[in-house]
Amino acid sequence: MKVARFHAPGDIRVEEAAEPVAGPGEVKIRVRNCSTCGTDVKIFKHGHHHIKPPRVMGHEIAGEVVDAVDAVGWAPGDRVQVIAAIPCGNCQECRRGRMTVCPNQESMGYHYDGGFAEYMVVPAKVLAVDGLNRIPTGVGFAEASVAEPLACVLNGQELARVGEGDDVVVMGSGPIGCLHVRLARSRGAARVFLVDINAERLETAAGLVRPDAAVHGGDVVEQVLKLTEGRGPTSSSPPRPPGRRRNRHCGWPRARAGSASSAACPRTPRSSAATPTWCTTAN
Ligand SMILES: [Zn+2]
Ligand SMILES: [Zn+2]
Structure with a gap:
């Protein structure tokens, strides 16, 4: 089978590999979709301290079960999505x-061979x-493979309390920004504005997700x-407009009373809408 393996920064090779075999308690899947994450691009350029090459990359994985050995509850043909980050379950x-x-x-794709392969073992x-x-049923493999990024977006909008009638500003028009626009709409936002410093990217994104205005x-x-x-947004995500000074209390420098903001960062459980932890995303 074919795999895409990371060997060193700047050196990812599409090469032949033996089909993996599922051991006891493991599940072998045929990968049907594995999306490219912004992190994959960073790994390609700089490597990653958790990756000891060679390693098959890819962590936004959806596929179908082909062999479940003795994994209880799974059978060939089951359509599945695999989590990207694996907690220990014991700490x-x-x-x-x-x-x-x-x-x-x-x-996945760091400590274990990932989804840039025809087959992989869960x-x-x-x-x-x-x-x-x-x-x-009704969700495709491509859609399922972005479940993890969507979960991050969902978490952000829950923290920012995006809801009915809100004016929402989304800064950054990559895949995460596009998900933010669509999710804000489905949560009842009145207007959604999409901002980016990259005009070309913004135009493409705006054509796909149709914000009320594309700001550049x-x-x-x-x-x-x-x-x-003149009132400003009720929600902004991520909170800091490009080029603006960081502000620990509210990302939008002149936010409307009662407004909330959220930063795209899945590992900040203590952050709240009022005091977001400041992370930026290249996605
Ligand atoms: Zn990712
Ligand atoms: Zn743990």
């Missing part, structure tokens, strides 16, 4: 249900933490104030 954080901040996390460790998800260049804050009749 204090995991036992308290805060698996996203498990300090012993490992990841480690028993994934099954032990209930990390193999059944894809519902000049003073972004002034433009959004104009679009919102």
Whole structure:
């Protein structure tokens, strides 16, 4: 079978590999879709301290079960999505249900061969933490493979309390930004404005997700104030407009009373809408 293996920064090879064999408690899947994450691009350029090459990359994985050996509850033909980060299930954080901040996390495509392959084995460790998800009817493999990024976006909008009637500003028009626009709409936002410093990328994204306005260049804050009749957004995500100073209390420099903001960062369980932890995403 063919795989895409990371050998060194700048050196990913599409090469032949023996088809993997599932061991006891493991599940072998035929990969039907494995999306490219922004992190994959970073790994390609710089490597990663958790990857000891050679390693098959890819962690946004969806496929179908071809061999379940003795893994209870799974059978050939099952359509599945695989979690990207694998919590240990045993530490204090995991036992308290805060698996996203498990300090012993490992990841598909980093510690284990990932989904840039025709077939791959889902480690028993994934099954032990209930990390193999059944894809519902009506959801395609490509859609299922972005379940993890969408979960991050969902978490962000829950923290920012995006809801009915909100004016939402999304900064960054990559895949994560596009998901933010669509999710804000489905949560009942009145208007969604998409901002980016890259005009070409913004135009492509705006064509796909149709924000109420695509904002680029000049003073972004002034433009959004104009679009919102001088009131500013009720929600912004991520919170800091490009080029603006960081502000620990509210990302939008002149936010409307009662507004909230959210940063794209899945590993910040203590952050709240009022005091987001500052992370930026290249996605
Ligand atoms: Zn990713
Ligand atoms: Zn843990």
